[in-house]
Amino acid sequence: MVRAGLSPERLTLAGAELADEAGFDQVTLSALARRFDVKPASLYSHLKNSHELKTRIALLALEELADRVADAVAGRAGRDALTAFANAYRDYARAHPGRYEAARYRLDPQTAAASAGVRHAQMTRAILRGYDLAEPDQTHAVRMLGSVFHGYATLEAAGAFDHTDIAAQQSWAWTLDFLDTALRSRSTP
């Protein structure tokens, strides 16, 4: 009997791939076991249960997304930074729909606090430094930007923008211009 060489990390990665291919709701321990040609019960040596698997995939996705965004905004400011942030976000959601779905998996408060979700908020704040917003406006703007990016990615993934001829890409560019202009006109230097 050759061992399959399972580990929480390998299972999480394979689960993330499965999510991207078939949807996050298709991520089951059974499907994962099939992928490694192993019996479902064997996975319980590496993962407490299916909830832990999903949580790990969610954390992986948050981490990856934060890494890409950090990379994109490095060395940029103002409108450039806003655009880079937003595009990195949307591109990740499009390239990894299953992982992006996973990133919205409900985490318990302390897991969430220790996750890369915190970096997301920090980076959004960093973007806004280019717009000179005082508190509490900055927090409001962080929430507003998060809502736009997340909402757009979700609706686009759900096919909500497929019904008209106008390309989702154009509305995205328009939206970024809209946000930049409006934020600049609010800045209090």
Add this chain to the structure above:
Amino acid sequence: MVRAGLSPERLTLAGAELADEAGFDQVTLSALARRFDVKPASLYSHLKNSHELKTRIALLALEELADRVADAVAGRAGRDALTAFANAYRDYARAHPGRYEAARYRLDPQTAAASAGVRHAQMTRAILRGYDLAEPDQTHAVRMLGSVFHGYATLEAAGAFDHTDIAAQQSWAWTLDFLDTALRSRSTP
């Protein structure tokens, strides 16, 4: 044997209640059968399968949400209409988290086309009439507004705004003001 008096409509409504109480992912034919003190197999006389139940709940939620929004915007225009629309939307999502989740259940294209989702888009366009936007800007704005509202409702429901002292309500008001101001400055009368 007294009959339970099941029907697709009653099952859909009970399913929606179950969703609000326990989450949309807890909506199963088994749970629904327990609620009516009936065996799971009995439900298959009224519903083709669990997918049909979920689809029906999604359509119900879209319908209810569209009704509320229509009610809220009736007789209003401009900023008033925008605020009324947005608040009706957010209030519904807060009052009926399970149904709101259901409203995002993936529908096949022709079901979606026949759903109240169409009314949502129409009403958003109606709001924007107060801002005199020419096409394709109007379509871009429809998508942008949909993204903000949906994104905000989702993030708020996920508890993303619970970490700071600044109330979600205030950020919401700020966001609506931000959108109104920015849209007005774009209007081309």
Add this chain to the structure above:
DNA sequence: GGCATTTGCCTATAGTCTATAGGTAGATGT
């Protein structure tokens, strides 16, 4: 190198959910 220990994956089993087939009793219509 041989032996004990650890551990990775196994079988067996139970509970839950979806779904189908076929049966029976209550409702309906003439």
Add this chain to the structure above:
DNA sequence: ACATCTACCTATAGACTATAGGCAAATGCC
């Protein structure tokens, strides 16, 4: 009153989660 229909039933099978206990491969120690 009787035939028909249909709402709900039992029985059953397949999929997924999860636990318990077993065996063999890997590992550590002398």
